[in-house]
Amino acid sequence: MSNQLPYYYAIGKEVEVFEQAYKNKLPFLLKGPTGTGKSRFIEFMAHTLKKELITISCHEETSSTDLIGRYIIKGAETVWLDGPLTTAVKKGAIIYLDEIAEARPDVIVAIHSLTDHRRELFIDKLGETIKAHEDFALVASFNPGYQRGFKELKPSTRQRFVAVSFDYPEPKIEAEILVNETGVESGIAKKLVNIATKIRNLTELGLTETVSTRLLVDAAKLIHSGLPKRLSVHVAIVEPLTDDLEVISALKDLSDLMI
Ligand code: ADP
Numbered sequence: 401m402s403n404q405l406p407y408y409y410a411i412g413k414e415v416e417v418f419e420q421a422y423k424n425k426l427p428f429l430l431k432g433p434t435g436t437g438k439s440r441f442i443e444f445m446a447h448t449l450k451k452e453l454i455t456i457s458c459h460e461e462t463s464s465t466d467l468i469g470r471y472i473i474k475g476a477e478t479v480w481l482d483g484p485l486t487t488a489v490k491k492g493a494i495i496y497l498d499e500i501a502e503a504r505p506d507v508i509v510a511i512h513s514l515t516d517h518r519r520e521l522f523i524d525k526l527g528e529t530i531k532a533h534e535d536f537a538l539v540a541s542f543n544p545g546y547q548r549g550f551k552e553l554k555p556s557t558r559q560r561f562v563a564v565s566f567d568y569p570e571p572k573i574e575a576e577i578l579v580n581e582t583g584v585e586s587g588i589a590k591k592l593v594n595i596a597t598k599i600r601n602l603t604e605l606g607l608t609e610t611v612s613t614r615l616l617v618d619a620a621k622l623i624h625s626g627l628p629k630r631l632s633v634h635v636a637i638v639e640p641l642t643d644d645l646e647v648i649s650a651l652k653d654l655s656d657l658m659i
Pocket of ligand 1: 406407409410411433434435436437438439440441469566577581614615
């Protein structure tokens with residue numbers, strides 16, 4: 401872990417809420433679209449609380465075995481290898497299950513007893529139950545994705561967490577984040593945010609995900625390191641958004657007028 405505190409601009413009361421939830425050993429859910437600072441926030445919190453952070457990016461194939469552990473063959477023997485969740489539970493780290501809804505259903509079952517007063521993990525392959533370390537915390541993120549293509553999280557699962565919503569910050573703050581994060585000039589940062597705001601409002605385009613702060617950060621980095629502004633916007637903002645050629649061309653024209 402690096403010793404430098406990661407840069408995080410608090411948008412609301414999320415820092416205080418997290419500190420109290422952590423103190424009270426309540427599991428925490430970060431809700432919101434991609435690129436809205438969820439991962440950065442948890443890195444910042446882990447650093448602030450001086451706890452180790454173990455991040456798992458969940459995907460369709462992520463199973464409870466991946467998290468809990470498995471036997472592996474080593475020479476002539478089979479040895480047990482703790483998975484990241486077991487490691488975090490034992491040593492009191494913060495586990496961050498990024499995009500938890502993407503994981504296989506058995507992951508939700510496996511974390512069940514860790515999310516209530518029991519705070520214990522059942523390792524079925526060993527027939528063992530372990531009590532979570534005092535400092536252990538379970539944090540997950542979830543993209544509610546009001547549009548198609550996203551998996552749901554069952555209400556009964558959601559209700560096991562204290563939850564905070566993340567969204568794109570208001571323009572002034574988002575521009576400030578771009579300046580702080582990349583060193584880009586503030587005038588350019590404002591223009592990038594204007595482009596983002598414009599595209600975010602074009603709901604008729606039916607984009608699955610719209611311009612995130614992450615895409616703006618990428619564009620600002622490219623501009624700051626010397627790539628022409630319009631080209632930077634094309635490759636960091638427009639192209640990653642869609643593969644629809646007509647939409648790409650319309651968005652390029654639109655952004656060219658704005659920067
Ligand atoms: P998520 O986990 O929600 O997908 P990230 O935490 O990876 O998003 O955020 C993407 C990038 O956006 C970060 O690397 C950071 O540069 C920037 N960012 C977004 N929100 C903030 C914020 N509130 N403070 C600082 N940086 C932010």
